[in-house]
Amino acid sequence: MKYIIGHISPDTDTICSALVYEDYLKQKNIEAKAYALGHLNNETKFVFKKFNVKEPEHIHEIPKNSEIILLDHNEETQSINNINDLDIVEIIDHHKVKLETDKPIRIHIEPLGSSCSIIAKKYFKSGREISPQNASLLLAGIISDTLHFRSPTTTDQDKELTEKLNKIAQIEDLEKFSLEMFNAKSDLGNIDTEELIKLDYKVFDFAEGQKFGIGVMETTDKEFGLKRKDEIVKKLKEIKEKDNLQGIYFMIIDILEEEGYTLCADEEDSKLFIKLFNTEDQNGVLFVDNVVSRKKQIMPIFQQYFNK
Amino acid sequence: MKYIIGHISPDTDTICSALVYEDYLKQKNIEAKAYALGHLNNETKFVFKKFNVKEPEHIHEIPKNSEIILLDHNEETQSINNINDLDIVEIIDHHKVKLETDKPIRIHIEPLGSSCSIIAKKYFKSGREISPQNASLLLAGIISDTLHFRSPTTTDQDKELTEKLNKIAQIEDLEKFSLEMFNAKSDLGNIDTEELIKLDYKVFDFAEGQKFGIGVMETTDKEFGLKRKDEIVKKLKEIKEKDNLQGIYFMIIDILEEEGYTLCADEEDSKLFIKLFNTEDQNGVLFVDNVVSRKKQIMPIFQQYFNK
Numbered sequence: 180m181k182y183i184i185g186h187i188s189p190d191t192d193t194i195c196s197a198l199v200y201e202d203y204l205k206q207k208n209i210e211a212k213a214y215a216l217g218h219l220n221n222e223t224k225f226v227f228k229k230f231n232v233k234e235p236e237h238i239h240e241i242p243k244n245s246e247i248i249l250l251d252h253n254e255e256t257q258s259i260n261n262i263n264d265l266d267i268v269e270i271i272d273h274h275k276v277k278l279e280t281d282k283p284i285r286i287h288i289e290p291l292g293s294s295c296s297i298i299a300k301k302y303f304k305s306g307r308e309i310s311p312q313n314a315s316l317l318l319a320g321i322i323s324d325t326l327h328f329r330s331p332t333t334t335d336q337d338k339e340l341t342e343k344l345n346k347i348a349q350i351e352d353l354e355k356f357s358l359e360m361f362n363a364k365s366d367l368g369n370i371d372t373e374e375l376i377k378l379d380y381k382v383f384d385f386a387e388g389q390k391f392g393i394g395v396m397e398t399t400d401k402e403f404g405l406k407r408k409d410e411i412v413k414k415l416k417e418i419k420e421k422d423n424l425q426g427i428y429f430m431i432i433d434i435l436e437e438e439g440y441t442l443c444a445d446e447e448d449s450k451l452f453i454k455l456f457n458t459e460d461q462n463g464v465l466f467v468d469n470v471v472s473r474k475k476q477i478m479p480i481f482q483q484y485f486n487k
Numbered sequence: 488m489k490y491i492i493g494h495i496s497p498d499t500d501t502i503c504s505a506l507v508y509e510d511y512l513k514q515k516n517i518e519a520k521a522y523a524l525g526h527l528n529n530e531t532k533f534v535f536k537k538f539n540v541k542e543p544e545h546i547h548e549i550p551k552n553s554e555i556i557l558l559d560h561n562e563e564t565q566s567i568n569n570i571n572d573l574d575i576v577e578i579i580d581h582h583k584v585k586l587e588t589d590k591p592i593r594i595h596i597e598p599l600g601s602s603c604s605i606i607a608k609k610y611f612k613s614g615r616e617i618s619p620q621n622a623s624l625l626l627a628g629i630i631s632d633t634l635h636f637r638s639p640t641t642t643d644q645d646k647e648l649t650e651k652l653n654k655i656a657q658i659e660d661l662e663k664f665s666l667e668m669f670n671a672k673s674d675l676g677n678i679d680t681e682e683l684i685k686l687d688y689k690v691f692d693f694a695e696g697q698k699f700g701i702g703v704m705e706t707t708d709k710e711f712g713l714k715r716k717d718e719i720v721k722k723l724k725e726i727k728e729k730d731n732l733q734g735i736y737f738m739i740i741d742i743l744e745e746e747g748y749t750l751c752a753d754e755e756d757s758k759l760f761i762k763l764f765n766t767e768d769q770n771g772v773l774f775v776d777n778v779v780s781r782k783k784q785i786m787p788i789f790q791q792y793f794n795k
Binding site: 272273274275276277279280281282283285288290304474478479486 | 595612787
């Protein structure tokens with residue numbers, strides 16, 4: 180039995196791609212099961228409720244030497260804790276790569292807008308049948324990761340796949356559906372500050388001893404984050420120290436306006452961000468216009484800086 | 488224009504997969520050209536002569552910022568010198584992975600017996616047409632890398648693809664063809680000792696400061712290598728020092744008997760090999776039975792040792 184896992188701080192794309200890939204493998208008579216590495220966010224919960232799908236089980240550790248399939252990530256820092264005791268047999272992803280394996284394994288990485296796009300492509304290419312429920316989950320993953328085509332990570336293929344999937348899913352108004360998803364994602368109730376930061380949080384290992392944490396809050400209600408600025412900054416300082424990070428950022432992304440508001444742990448992190456993104460400190464907030472994608476607009480700039 | 492390149496010390500699989508992939512991309516209206524990073528070996532030359540195919544141009548440096556496609560390798564140490572100035576846009580390979588990218592790129596890695604198998608699969612899956620000439624080149628790559636199915640890297644898919652390809656290529660006796668290839672590979676004339684070591688030579692970066700060079704000579708005439716033992720060992724010492732390697736090995740693989748004879752630069756390298764492969768020193772030669780594959784039988788043992 181193979182374990183299919185998405186990344187920690189799971190989002191809609193990682194959960195839906197893993198779950199639908201379980202079905203794809205089942206159709207190939209390969210026994211596999213999808214698990215979530217943590218609680219689903221409110222957007223993902225909304226999607227599962229809307230389409231009447233059972234949420235995948237949570238898992239925190241996988242038995243030693245088990246075979247695992249990584250969906251929507253490939254870096255150790257974003258995966259299950261005991262990954263070094265496990266046998267990675269396959270990777271499907273749409274992110275940059277930082278990877279070392281002992282032996283040749285099956286890897287399919289494509290620079291599409293979502294991992295759900297890659298899974299959808301696999302169905303269409305192989306002619307396997309997609310149920311309306313699975314088509315809906317794949318659509319949700321594409322819409323979530325591309326911010327319904329607002330993100331610069333969007334490709335023509337994502338749009339074509341969305342059209343083909345919706346012939347099966349039959350969602351009447353996709354823009355309305357996407358706004359419902361974004362509002363669900365923005366409805367964070369009385370979320371605890373650390374949970375807020377870690378909602379969509381990744382640690383990147385840019386170079387030896389240069390670990391950076393970058394959390395993103397994609398929202399239609401930026402004030403929810405901005406008004407909690409002081410407690411967020413305090414918590415960022417704590418996480419930075421506890422996890423021995425070189426830097427840590429929390430970016431509030433206004434999905435509809437396509438704007439980013441970044442909070443930093445301290446002066447040092449703030450200085451680096453201002454330098455890299457040519458912005459300024461406005462009362463503890465670093466504003467960047469037209470920046471919505473950590474992957475396409477934030478990460479490459481950090482990566483280039485550290486590769487110099 | 489994209490540059491398609493195989494690894495340095497090119498072999499039949501790396502050259503044939505790159506060249507045929509040029510045709511595949513052409514059929515997709517993508518402009519690309521295959522190049523060889525060094526001289527073709529005698530086996531590859533035999534194949535090109537037999538099927539009347541023009542050898543790809545050699546190249547040693549590619550203009551800065553050019554787009555490149557890596558065939559049959561993914562590690563920097565096995566690629567073109569100025570790889571850090573180039574833009575890797577795609578990787579097709581069947582080896583273990585050691586890779587870091589700045590951005591998401593297209594990666595297709597599959598644990599098949601050869602890169603030519605992956606290219607063949609792409610044609611059959613997409614329904615694109617393979618010319619008899621290209622089918623012959625793909626067959627040559629599969630047969631060369633799997634030692635005509637003798638290597639433990641061989642998969643059922645390699646055998647199936649060989650059968651499908653030969654319906655197009657129409658090579659009358661594949662076993663006879665493979666022996667012709669192996670004999671051509673073994674016919675090394677008055678080759679210089681360093682060239683002999685570097686015929687199929689790769690440097691692996693096992694860990695910080697733990698670079699190992701491993702050269703392989705697959706042959707039907709092991710005596711050709713064994714009788715030059717003393718000069719080979721002397722040259723191994725020189726390369727080890729010049730390239731600042733932690734260790735260096737030269738393995739003479741008897742294709743037909745499926746046996747390996749390893750030569751080492753010094754006592755230190757010899758000790759490690761004896762420990763890892765549970766063998767003994769017989770007059771400066773370390774014999775291992777049933778070991779023909781660097782990738783499947785040698786590399787994983789080194790890798791595991793250094794990951795401990």
